[in-house]
Amino acid sequence: KAGVTQTPRYLIKTRGQQVTLSCSPISGHRSVSWYQQTPGQGLQFLFEYFSETQRNKGNFPGRFSGRQFSNSRSEMNVSTLELGDSALYLCASSPETSGRSDEQYFGPGTRLTVT
Amino acid sequence: GDSVTQMEGPVTLSEEAFLTINCTYTATGYPSLFWYVQYPGEGLQLLLKATKADDKGSNKGFEATYRKETTSFHLEKGSVQVSDSAVYFCALTPPGYSSASKIIFGSGTRLSIRP
Numbered sequence: 001k002a003g004v005t006q007t008p009r010y011l012i013k014t015r016g017q018q019v020t021l022s023c024s025p026i027s028g029h030r031s032v033s034w035y036q037q038t039p040g041q042g043l044q045f046l047f048e049y050f051s052e053t054q055r056n057k058g059n060f061p062g063r064f065s066g067r068q069f070s071n072s073r074s075e076m077n078v079s080t081l082e083l084g085d086s087a088l089y090l091c092a093s094s095p096e097t098s099g100r101s102d103e104q105y106f107g108p109g110t111r112l113t114v115t
Numbered sequence: 116g117d118s119v120t121q122m123e124g125p126v127t128l129s130e131e132a133f134l135t136i137n138c139t140y141t142a143t144g145y146p147s148l149f150w151y152v153q154y155p156g157e158g159l160q161l162l163l164k165a166t167k168a169d170d171k172g173s174n175k176g177f178e179a180t181y182r183k184e185t186t187s188f189h190l191e192k193g194s195v196q197v198s199d200s201a202v203y204f205c206a207l208t209p210p211g212y213s214s215a216s217k218i219i220f221g222s223g224t225r226l227s228i229r230p
Contacts, residue, residue: 004158006158031215033215033216042220042221042222042223043159043204043220045215045216045218048214048215048216055214055216056214056215056216057216058216090158090159091158092158092159092215094215099213100213100214101213101214101215102147102149102208102212102213102214102215102217102218103149103161103164104151104159104161104215104218105160105161106151106158106159106160107158108156108157108158109157109158
């Protein structure tokens with residue numbers, strides 16, 4: 001079974017621009033979550049989607065948004081990029097075994113650099 | 116609040132050495148405990164998990180036992196290989212919760228294995 005895929009793998013943007021990152025979960029997984037990983041803050045939860053609905057949202061400004069499509073694929077968008085948004089953005093999907101989504105299967109991430 | 120504390124890295128070992136990476140947690144009740152591994156340039160992979168006291172999770176030669184009395188979930192491997200070089204994350208989900216938004220990740224321990 002194919003793993004979680006994320007595109008693009010690397011991205012360089014300028015302050016003030018916006019960016020869209022894409023994630024395809026493992027086939028059959030309906031839960032998709034997004035994380036931001038930085039050396040200083042570690043892994044921080046951004047959002048979780050299930051069946052096209054945002055189920056949970058982390059403590060990030062409104063510039064960060066996301067959505068999930070009917071085929072479970074997900075996108076996240078960051079508008080008005082700031083230098084501090086430079087990070088590895090990880091997408092993860094979950095099989096939702098017994099209603100749990102804390103068993104996460106991660107993609108390789110998108111490395112975003114804001115200049 | 117709930118938290119996870121991992122030993123500071125980097126940890127450097129020679130091939131075939133015995134590995135222990137310490138992880139202790141603070142939580143009320145019985146959280147679910149996880150170890151994830153992140154190889155260079157990749158996302159996190161779920162390595163093993165345990166959901167109740169005295170459970171032992173194991174995978175790829177790695178083991179960790181859920182010790183309620185010491186609130187620990189130390190990761191061990193009897194003989195490490197160069198290919199085990201990675202960053203290892205301990206994580207927990209608080210009791211009563213099973214959502215990705217509630218996962219608490221440790222800061223990670225970088226492991227480097229010398230040939």
